Amino acid sequence: MANDNLIAPSILSADFARLGEEVDNVLAAGADIVHFDVMDNHYVPNLTIGPLVCDALRKHGVTAPIDVHLMVSPVDRIVGDFAEAGATYITFHPEASQHIDRTLQLIRGAGCKSGLVFNPATPLSYLDYELENVDMVLLMSVNPGFGGQSFIPSALDKLRQARKIIDDSGLDIRLEIDGGVKANNIREIKEAGADTFVAGSAIFGAAKDSDPNRYDSIIQEFRAELAKAE
Ligand code: DX5
Ligand code: ZN
Numbered sequence: 001m002a003n004d005n006l007i008a009p010s011i012l013s014a015d016f017a018r019l020g021e022e023v024d025n026v027l028a029a030g031a032d033i034v035h036f037d038v039m040d041n042h043y044v045p046n047l048t049i050g051p052l053v054c055d056a057l058r059k060h061g062v063t064a065p066i067d068v069h070l071m072v073s074p075v076d077r078i079v080g081d082f083a084e085a086g087a088t089y090i091t092f093h094p095e096a097s098q099h100i101d102r103t104l105q106l107i108r109g110a111g112c113k114s115g116l117v118f119n120p121a122t123p124l125s126y127l128d129y130e131l132e133n134v135d136m137v138l139l140m141s142v143n144p145g146f147g148g149q150s151f152i153p154s155a156l157d158k159l160r161q162a163r164k165i166i167d168d169s170g171l172d173i174r175l176e177i178d179g180g181v182k183a184n185n186i187r188e189i190k191e192a193g194a195d196t197f198v199a200g201s202a203i204f205g206a207a208k209d210s211d212p213n214r215y216d217s218i219i220q221e222f223r224a225e226l227a228k229a230e
Contacts, residue, residue, distance in 0.1 A: 005190065005226045007219060008035040008067055008176070010200030012048065013147045019053070020060040026203060029215035030223070033065040033088070035178070035198045043073040043096045044145035051078070051085035058086035065089065067136075067198075069117065069178065071144045072096065075103050083110035091115030091138050091176075094126045104133040115176075119144065120152050124161055131169050136196070137162050141189075142179030147200040151180030156192040163193025183221045190229035197222070 009031045014022040023034055036054060041047040054066060065088035072078060073096035082090055090107045094116055097103040107114035115136030116126055120143060127137065139162060141155035159177065166173045176196035177189050186197055199222070206218040 004195065005223075006032040006174070006196040007222055008033045008196055008198045009203045009215075010035040010037055010147065010178070010198050011204075012037040013200035013204035015204075016049075020057065020062075022204070023057055023060075023062055025213075026215045026219075027062070027064050029213065030219045031064075031203070031215070033067050033196070034062065035200075036066050036068045036087070037200075038068060038070050038072055038078075038082075039145065040072040043093065044071040046145045051081040054082060054085035054087055067091070067176075069138065069198075070096070071117075074098070076106055079103070079106050079112075080110055083107075083112050087112050089113045089115055089136055091117050091136055093117045093119065093122070093144070095119070095122065100126065101130060101133065104130060108133070115174075117144075117178075118158070118162075120154065124158065124165065127162075127165060131165070131171060131173070134173055136174045136176055137166065138176040138178055139194075140179050141177055141181070144179075148205075149180055151182070151185055151189075155179075156188065159189065159192035159194055183218065183225055186222055187225040187229050190226050197226075 009026045039046040039048040067089040068087040070092040075092045075097045090112045104114045113135035117138040142149035177194040178198035181199040182202045
């Protein structure tokens with residue numbers, strides 16, 4: 001069972017002009033995986049980064065897992081590009097794929113770990129027949145498209161439900177939460193069942209100076225809060 005806590009800074013809130021350095025700094029500060037938000041101005045009303053940037057981070061020397069969160073439609077055509085670009089996880093929204101099972105197979109077939117992402121109103125029933133084909137369940141605690149939004153409280157109940165589904169299955173599946181995660185709510189999010197914590201604005205907005213250690217204190221604060229969870 002995957003019970004260790006992983007902190008996954010969302011580079012959506014990083015300084016894109018200095019992205020390699022930002023990722024280096026946040027990993028040096030103790031982050032575990034790099035959350036990489038891909039938006040297409042179609043499935044979501046915003047436009048971000050694609051496989052070239054993932055590849056550039058690998059060439060820059062990033063060896064940590066890269067957690068590619070696809071907010072794009074269609075999904076399938078871009079999967080191979082991200083696998084080649086060095087993605088570790090590729091997660092997608094079931095509403096964005098015509099054939100969910102095929103997309104999951106495509107991701108694993110390309111050598112990546114697969115995951116389904118659930119919007120606040122998306123039912124967990126998409127997992128009913130696909131649990132064995134996912135390595136990650138990602139629950140959105142905001143509507144996808146932007147950083148800096150507030151955590152939607154109903155995500156806590158949904159986390160409890162997802163945690164039970166995963167534990168009952170006995171499968172090794174991570175449970176990730178994305179949106180509005182801060183030092184003041186990460187503990188209750190952990191207690192509701194999450195084991196992988198995406199945070200964009202809380203981490204990259206924590207300090208805006210040129211101190212290379214500026215992400216240490218926020219990540220330490222996250223760890224301290226997580227350690228208090230029961
Ligand atoms: C939103 C993205 C998130 C976003 C989270 O669509 O999926 O990963 O960066 O940002 P914060 O942590 O600021 O809510
Ligand atoms: Zn995300």
